[in-house]
Structures are given as structure tokens and as C-alpha cells.
Amino acid sequence: MIAHLGMYDRPETAEANDRFWALIRTHLGRGPDQLTRGADFWEVWKSPELLLSQTCGCPYRTRLYGEVELAGTPDYGLPGCPAGYYNSVFIARSADAGQPLSAFAGRRFAYNEGLSQSGWAAPMVHMHDRSILPGALVETGGHSLSAQAVAEDRADFAALDALTWELVKAHDGFAEGLTEIERTEPTPALPYITALGQNPQTLFAAIEAAIRGLDEDTRNLLHLKGLVQIAPSDYLAVPTPPGPVLTEQRIRAA
Template sequence: MIAYLGMYDRPETAEANDRLWSAIRNALAGSFDGLPEAPDRNKDAWSAWTAKDLVLGQTCGCPLRTRLYGEVQLVGTPDYGHEGCAPGHYYSVFVTRKEGGIGTLAQADGKTFAYNDSLSQSGWAGPLIHMQDAGLLPGSLLETGSHRESAQAVAEGRADFAALDILSWQMIQKYDDFAADLQVVDRTGATPGLPFITALGNDPQVLFEALEQAIATLDAEAAETLHLKGIVQIPMADYLAVPTPPGPVLTEQKIRARAKA
């Protein structure tokens, strides 16, 4: 069976994620056979999320509503205690270089936008909807593959701005020196956070209760490293209600059309 906890897994948090999985595994004793000893770090996210033997994985709200809905089951949503958000919710921050001459999001209009993935709620969907509502549009796009790489692209001047989910930004500030060159100029509204899912055929309530127990008993150091406060059940309807913007291809068409106007 597969356990995938890769959404906030980086070298500095890997041990804490291992301890979280160990606590979950202990809480699931007797409910599943063949549970892995450690989370899978070899599979890419999509291979893990769509695996028929996925016992527990963490995904993002945008893939859940656009590609995974009906193919997996929603288990629950971790609460990271983000200020100004309902439990289990989060938001994105827009970052620019401190010395880049962009001090507001409006000043980023027509500039190069770095994004991690076109199916990322926090790196693409939420930020593009926020910009659209403000009448703003990037001038060009740079796909990076991760929030950390998007932030680094801005710090190095390869992009003018990026949107990062708030927990990724907090970890970047803690662990990456280049964060000192960046500033937050705006934030999106809150949406349901990164949910835990399981394959069809598994009992999501059993998994939710195991997660609840594991998080409640997780050692303080690991919980602090992962920013974990608890877990909540957010209805699937709340995820499905979040708007999805056009993808990069259509967005680039809009960019070209505006440039010709």
C-alpha cells in the first residue's frame, strides 16, 4: 500500500513527516494489511494520488475538484492554524523582490509570473482568480515545478512575482536564505486547504479517526515542525465550489491579445 505525504515534505521536515506517518500507522493497526513503514518519496504526486492501493495521500484542492473527483475519496483536511482562516483553510501570498520596484500587486500587472503548476490551487488557480477580479494579468509565465522554485526564481530575477501557499512561504522563510530578498505585497482569499484522500474501496472514516488520533498524540517537536493543529472534515461541495481559472495556454492567449490591443 502507498502513503504519500509529499505536499510539505522537504529535507528539514522529512523526519517530522516520518513520525506523523508512524503515528498514523499505529492508529491504523488492525484496520489495514500491508501498511508501508514510511511514506513513499519515489512516486510522483499523480502516480500516488491515482494508485489503486493508496491508503492515504495529501493532495491539493484544484487537482481534487478538476481531476480526482470521483476517482478518490476525501478523508479530511489538516488544520495548520492559519491566522484569519477557518480551521482547515488557507490562502496564498504574492511575493516580489524587495529591490525589484514592485511594491503592490497592481504594479505586477504585465510582469513575469512564476507558478509551480497549472493545477495548483495556491500557486495558480487562487492567484489567477484574485488577479482577474482585480483586472490584472501577468505579462508572461514561468512554470517552476514547486513553490520553493517559484520563490527562488523571483529572488534571482528570473520572474517578477509569484504566489505561494502561506505554509510553504512560512517554511521558505524559515529554511531558505533567499527569502530575505522577498516581500509580501498581497494575499488571496481563503479556500479549503490541502486534503487527505484515499483510494476507492477504503473506509475514509476509519482513516479520519486514525489521523485525528495521530495528530493529537504526535510529539510536540514534530507537530511544531509541520505546523499541525488538528484535522477537520470539510464537505466535498466546498472544494467543488472554488472557481477554476483558464489554464496557462488560454492565459497566454489573453496576454498576447492584450499586448496587440
């Protein structure tokens, strides 16, 4: 069986995630001794051996729906978001503080990957609704890497999920050179998933009990406030914009 909590796993949160999984395993009464790390996310998500992982809303609605079960959505207590929801934060260099998002039309936009809800889908829908088109796309492979690309002037702005932005501000020195520009509308946050054939209700109960049982420092480090149930239909209702290839064509044609 596979247990994997890689979405917000970084050196500063790794031990906290280990404690979280240990409590989930205790309440569940089964599961691997240790979390899987370093594996390909898609291989984990599609594995019939998957006991627990966390995915993003965009991969879920575009490729994983019908192939996995939802086992609850964590509530991170993010500002301006209902329980179990999150949003994207547009960030830029501090020299651009106070600029409206419209000022970034025609400038370099860093994104983690084209199947990211918070790094691609939400910001692209947000910009499209405001007739804002970037001038170039810079794919980075990760939210923190997008923020770093902006800090190092390899891009002019980016969109990070709101929890990653909190982690970047807390743990990455380059965040001192960044500023928040604007936020998107909230959408359902990253759900916990399990393979078909597993019991999502049992997992939900174990995760919920584990969150309650964590010590305060660990809960705060992981930003965990609780667990909610969000229907698959709520994830499927979130709009999916054109991907990077079609967007680059629009940029070249503009």
C-alpha cells in the first residue's frame, strides 16, 4: 500500500507530515510504516495500491475522476475562503508593489505546470475574465520555483496557491523580495484521494481524528484546521481554461 502526502511536503514540514501520517495510520489500523517520497505523482495517484494521497483539483477533474475516490478535503483556514477552499495569489517583485494586475498584461508569467488548478487554471480564468494576456509563459515545475523565478527576474509575475504562499513566506528567504498583487476567487482545495476499492469513509474518519489528535505546533506548521467533505460535482464544476500550448498561440497572435 502507498501513503503519500507530497503536495505540501518540504524539508520544514516533512517531520510534521510524518507525525500526521503516523496518527492517520493508528486510527486506520493499517497502512505502510512510512510515507512514500520521491515517487512520480501520477504513478502514485493511479496506483491500485494507493491508500492515501493528495491531489489537485485540476488533475482530479481532467484525469482522475472515476479512477479514484475522494476521502475528504483539508481546511487550511485560508483568508477569504470557505472551509475546505483555497485560492491563487498573484505575486510579483516588491518593486511592483501597488501595481494592479492589469499592469502585468504583456509581461512574463511563471507557472508550475499546465495541469495545476492554482498555478495555471485559476489564474488563467481570472486573467481571461479581465482581458489580461501575459506576454510570455515560463514553466517552472513547482509553485516555489515560480516564486523564485519572479524573485530572480526570470519572470515578472506568477500565481501560487494560497497555502504555498504562506509556506514560501515562512521558509524561503527570496520571499522578502516579493509582494502580493491580487487573489482569485476560491475553489475547492486539494482533496485527499484513495484507490477504487478502498473505503473513503473509513479514511475520512481516520484523517479527521488524526487532525484533532495532532499537537498544536504540528497543526500550525501544516496549517490544518479540520476536514470537510466536498462533492465530486463541486470539483467538476470548476472551469478548465486552454492549456499553455493554445495560450502561447494566442500570445503570438496578439
